[in-house]
Amino acid sequence: MTHLPVPPPSARFLRACRRLPTDRTPVWFMRQAGRYMPEYRALREKYSLLDLCRDPHLAAQVTLQPVHALGVDAAILFADILLPLIPMGARLTFSAGEGPVIDNPVRSARDIRSLRPVTAEEDLGYVLRAVRLARGELPESVPLIGFAGAPFTLASYLVEGGSSRTFRRTKQLMYAEPRAWHSLMEKLSGVLIDYLSAQVTAGAQAIQLFDSWVGALSLDDYQTYVASHSAAVLAAVARSGVPAIHFGTGTSGLLEAMRDAGGDVIGVDWRIPLDRAWERLGPSVAIQGNLDPVALFAPRPELERQVRLVLQAANGRPGHIFNLGHGVLPETPVESVKAVVEMVHEISVREAA
Ligand code: CP3
Numbered sequence: 001m002t003h004l005p006v007p008p009p010s011a012r013f014l015r016a017c018r019r020l021p022t023d024r025t026p027v028w029f030m031r032q033a034g035r036y037m038p039e040y041r042a043l044r045e046k047y048s049l050l051d052l053c054r055d056p057h058l059a060a061q062v063t064l065q066p067v068h069a070l071g072v073d074a075a076i077l078f079a080d081i082l083l084p085l086i087p088m089g090a091r092l093t094f095s096a097g098e099g100p101v102i103d104n105p106v107r108s109a110r111d112i113r114s115l116r117p118v119t120a121e122e123d124l125g126y127v128l129r130a131v132r133l134a135r136g137e138l139p140e141s142v143p144l145i146g147f148a149g150a151p152f153t154l155a156s157y158l159v160e161g162g163s164s165r166t167f168r169r170t171k172q173l174m175y176a177e178p179r180a181w182h183s184l185m186e187k188l189s190g191v192l193i194d195y196l197s198a199q200v201t202a203g204a205q206a207i208q209l210f211d212s213w214v215g216a217l218s219l220d221d222y223q224t225y226v227a228s229h230s231a232a233v234l235a236a237v238a239r240s241g242v243p244a245i246h247f248g249t250g251t252s253g254l255l256e257a258m259r260d261a262g263g264d265v266i267g268v269d270w271r272i273p274l275d276r277a278w279e280r281l282g283p284s285v286a287i288q289g290n291l292d293p294v295a296l297f298a299p300r301p302e303l304e305r306q307v308r309l310v311l312q313a314a315n316g317r318p319g320h321i322f323n324l325g326h327g328v329l330p331e332t333p334v335e336s337v338k339a340v341v342e343m344v345h346e347i348s349v350r351e352a353a
Helices: 011-016 038-046 047-055 056-071 109-113 125-137 151-160 167-174 178-202 217-239 255-261 275-280 295-296 300-314 334-347
Strands: 092-095 100-104 144-150 206-211 244-248 265-267 286-291 322-323
Touching: 011 206, 011 322, 038 047, 038 056, 038 322, 047 056, 047 092, 047 125, 100 151, 100 217, 109 178, 109 286, 125 244, 125 322, 144 151, 144 178, 144 255, 151 167, 151 178, 151 206, 151 217, 167 178, 167 217, 178 206, 178 217, 206 217, 217 244, 217 255, 244 255, 255 275, 275 286, 286 295, 286 300, 295 300, 295 334, 300 322, 300 334
Parallel strands: 144 206, 206 244, 244 265, 265 286, 286 322
Antiparallel strands: 092 100
8 A cells, every 4th residue: 555645735636536625626628628729729720630749849838728728627738549559550640520540450460469569758758748848837736637548449449440439340359359359458558557657757647548438348348358458557557656537438337347447536427427426436436527518518507507416416525526528529619618617616615625
């Protein structure tokens, strides 16, 4: 059992990760830096997404944009979960309408064998420099969250060659060639363990593991093909000494299994009421979520009603981090995002910490 330093009262987000009382409920948003922000769109007129990620100064600048514009309680590093796949050998592009495309998908044991081993210092140094720069520029009270995609979600992009609705090829590989599948998951986990430890060394104060598409799996598939690999990554984050947020969407069928795989905080989406999710998860973890991103398009009174519902479900219990159930959508009105930060801080104010 390691003894971790207790974060000061000002560090709302880090205290909530440890289930310590806070003066207000901390709030941040997945995809808080992105196309809904005019400052971000202005940079995107000059640079591609990959250019922004690969220039540490630009990436640090984008990381700070929502902190200044919204007053959120945490910053998330500007990068993408797919970046580590590039040095592994994936030819990745982001196209305007289609999202990410990998034009040499991984489909066989042979393809898996030819994936390159990657070390963060050598192959992803630009991300680590962005972490150092962003941490250096952020105010003390705003912790920096590092992140990576979880092995399953990354494997799904490698195997499908892009986004998918059914994950047919991914599941086919799993079922037909379990040994090859597990070796792919082990390769990914190895890369992720090194990459996330390097982010922590560079200054990341918490880590979010994005298993965005894991809700596509049955409980049995999750336990048979995925859980042990996520667990290896989350155990390494725990050893690095910072809290881990274990996030997925559509995970009502997997909540206990995801908790058992690891993470100090479990991220849930809006498809399950937050109180029901927390009851099932039990007292050993904190919870993050879970406003529907589309609620940000609602008229203000309806938006406020939904924000209140999430806060009421958490009932002031230490260990709630307010967030959306998934990322901010590109067309979202900035004013609504700002209003949610204010609502959460005003509604949740309490004597504590
Ligand atoms: O503000 C932040 O949250 C930090 C930056 C961040 C990005 N991607 C930048 C980005 C983070 C945390 C991610 C994670 C990510 N990337 C996930 C997991 C979270 C989730 O949404 O489930 C996934 C699945 C990806 C892969 C990915 N990247 C897709 C599917 C797309 C295309 C869809 C889209 O929204 O355009 C991207 C592109 C991407 N990554 C953008 C941003 C800001 C938009 C691209 C642009 O500016 O053109």
